Amino acid sequence: MRTYRQEFVVETATRRAFVNITSQVVKCLEESGIQEGLLLCNSMHITSSVFINDDETGLHYDFEKWLERLAPQKPYEQYRHNGIENNADAHLKRQIMGREVVIAVTKGRLDFGTWEQIFYGEFDGQRKKRILVKIIGE
Amino acid sequence: MRTYRQEFVVETATRRAFVNITSQVVKCLEESGIQEGLLLCNSMHITSSVFINDDETGLHYDFEKWLERLAPQKPYEQYRHNGIENNADAHLKRQIMGREVVIAVTKGRLDFGTWEQIFYGEFDGQRKKRILVKIIGE
Amino acid sequence: MRTYRQEFVVETATRRAFVNITSQVVKCLEESGIQEGLLLCNSMHITSSVFINDDETGLHYDFEKWLERLAPQKPYEQYRHNGIENNADAHLKRQIMGREVVIAVTKGRLDFGTWEQIFYGEFDGQRKKRILVKIIGE
Numbered sequence A, B, C: 001m002r003t004y005r006q007e008f009v010v011e012t013a014t015r016r017a018f019v020n021i022t023s024q025v026v027k028c029l030e031e032s033g034i035q036e037g038l039l040l041c042n043s044m045h046i047t048s049s050v051f052i053n054d055d056e057t058g059l060h061y062d063f064e065k066w067l068e069r070l071a072p073q074k075p076y077e078q079y080r081h082n083g084i085e086n087n088a089d090a091h092l093k094r095q096i097m098g099r100e101v102v103i104a105v106t107k108g109r110l111d112f113g114t115w116e117q118i119f120y121g122e123f124d125g126q127r128k129k130r131i132l133v134k135i136i137g138e
Helices: A022-032 A057-070 A088-097 B022-032 B057-070 B088-097 C022-032 C057-070 C088-097
Strands: A002-010 A017-020 A037-043 A048-053 A100-106 A117-122 A129-137 B002-010 B017-020 B037-043 B048-053 B100-106 B117-122 B129-137 C002-010 C017-020 C037-043 C048-053 C100-106 C117-122 C129-137
Touching: A002 A022, A017 A057, A022 A037, A022 A117, A022 A129, A037 B129, A037 C100, A048 A088, A048 A100, A048 B088, A057 A088, A057 B088, A088 A117, A088 B088, A088 C048, A088 C057, A088 C088, A100 B037, A100 B100, A100 B129, A100 C100, A117 A129, A129 C037, A129 C100, B002 B022, B017 B057, B022 B037, B022 B117, B022 B129, B037 C129, B048 B088, B048 B100, B048 C088, B057 B088, B057 C088, B088 B117, B088 C088, B100 C037, B100 C100, B100 C129, B117 B129, C002 C022, C017 C057, C022 C037, C022 C117, C022 C129, C048 C088, C048 C100, C057 C088, C088 C117, C117 C129
Parallel strands: none
Antiparallel strands: A002 A129, A017 A117, A037 A048, A037 A100, A037 A129, A048 A117, B002 B129, B017 B117, B037 B048, B037 B100, B037 B129, B048 B117, C002 C129, C017 C117, C037 C048, C037 C100, C037 C129, C048 C117
């Protein structure tokens, strides 16, 4: 059995953003040399997500609008957590979009359907955030 | 270490449906011969989900009604993604229900609580969709 | 390859509660002796969640209020599932918060960011509920 660990950093210019991280994850997988196994990719922060969906700008706009409807940023006073910080909405949005993805590794590649792409969903950005990749297999 | 990979196809008669896929996943596990490990089951499409919940018709009706309230299919024009397609709501619904499940394999069986059952949640069906099962262990 | 399995029980005094289970999971990991691998932690019930977020009382109050807004407990009659039971809302809430977490194990420790903590989210409690920990690695 072999294992591999790597982390990389994303820093978004805006408070919220969706960043396609598929190529970084593929690079980790290639570096690992693992042919068959499972790959975990997760945000190391609790105000952001790693998820799999479509790389389409219109859809990302829809996600942003939808998440703001389900868990609005403002007014800040609607959340008790905001006595300390102003990012309660980010903790909520991250629950809908998820923390992590687990991906099958087959013949040295991400075992994906046609349209699957990996995204980092940032809900409280404008600072360095870490993303973890862990692979186990052989 | 051993690994196993299989995919199977679901085609629903309606745009949205919940399909119990537990028996197909169990069949994969038995075929793999793996006794101890982890099993990943995910949709290979970005408008559908694999999730674990109750096999109860009333609850599935509640899921359908609830998801339509949180992310309605129509009017199509409310979503920018629908300039290209008409399935933006399906991409959103899938985020709530999730892409994948990871299940413990113990003594050659799915290590489940009493009521856990695996479902494929289709939100843009009426065509062939692929589901992946990957198992690693020994 | 080594595998480890353990379950433990949580019983909450209220119908809904968030319980920090990080120390129980760490104890499992230490007991396993596994240094590198993946750890799965999931609820064995379909009306509760295991998720990773912040250990902050204000935020937990926000989660409770938010989940009640998205999937209210009452009126019971709004859900068909409640012909049989009265916990349909718990099945819905669990979908937002998720069933499971998969965590990287590195150098014998949970490979976590600064603020990551593991929670059991109970949505239909006041009875014994089981949580599963499965670890594979070496």
